[in-house]
Amino acid sequence: LPLMITMAAVAGGLWGFIPAFLRQKLKTNEIIVTLMMNYIAILILDYLVYGVWKDPASFGFPMTAEFSEAAIVSKIGTTNYSWGLVHCLVLGLIFWVFIKYSRLGFEIKASGDNVRAARYAGIPYDRLVMLVMVLSGALAAWAGFLEASSTINRLQPSIMAGYGYTAIVVAWLARLNPFYIGVASFLLAGLRVGVEGLQLDLQVPAAFGGIIEGLILLTVLAGGLFTSYRIVVARKAHER
Structure with missing residues (x-):
């Protein structure tokens, strides 16, 4: 498992380095760039699970063989977590403190917060962008490792269930605060699980969860608009 985590973080960091390098040089x-690279990553995964990594015993379904016991993240005691x-x-705690x-x-x-002020203060902005992009890629890959090794225990196309777009909603809800990201993540995770249960029990469409996420994001954006701006009625000088 430590080797899997290390390799995932290194690969994710290199993947995040590409858009950072293109941003700095071009x-x-x-x-x-990152949105376009998502489709490249999907095609690479499809090539692997439909081809060289496909499990011969999968009855034609695109997936790898199930991971060995040593490559699976175990449960906490007798719980389902x-x-x-x-x-x-x-x-999350480490990065909040950091x-x-x-x-x-x-x-x-x-x-x-302010690029121009940071440059004026002598902060190495370009190098920070590179560092943040690499760290972001490494953390995203770590999360992908956990999804593959603790939930489905194999690689398959359905592993990418739109979590990246949900992460955007989480970041907005948390106001980019690493501490509150944990709270917002639990909120939207509960929403996803609840919608999956509604699909089975009440035949609710799968898009229902995405609609609710969109409404939450719009509500947060609208709240930010009303707290940051106010309507002022301008009056002419002779009316004052």
Whole structure:
């Protein structure tokens, strides 16, 4: 498992380095590049599970063989929760402390709040962008490892269930605070599980969960609009 985590983090960091490098050298938009790279990653996974890594005993379904016992993240005691939950909580706490109390974390936050002020203060903005993109890729790959090794115990196309877009909602709900990200994650995880139960019991469409997530995001954005701006009625000088 430590080797799997290390290799996943290294591969994810290298994957995150690509859009960061293109942003620095070619001034590309990292949002567009990362969205396009998602489809490249999907095609690579499809090539593997439909081809060289396909399990011969899968009756034609695109998936790898089930992982060995040593490559599976075990459950916590007799509960139905895996140690992956502990991974997420510990990593979230570490990065909250890192952002809040370390000098590098302060520089990252300052650069995110005001790029021009950060450059004027001598903060190495370009290097910070590179570091953050690499760390983000490594953490995303770590999360993918936990999903593959603690939930389905194999690789298959359905492993990508739109978690990246849900993560955007989580980040907005948490206001980019690593501590509150844990709270928002539990909220949306409960929503996903609840919608899956409704699909079985009440035949609710699968898109229902996405609709609720979208409404939550719109509500948060609207709340931010009303708290950041106010309507002021301008009056002419002679009316004052």
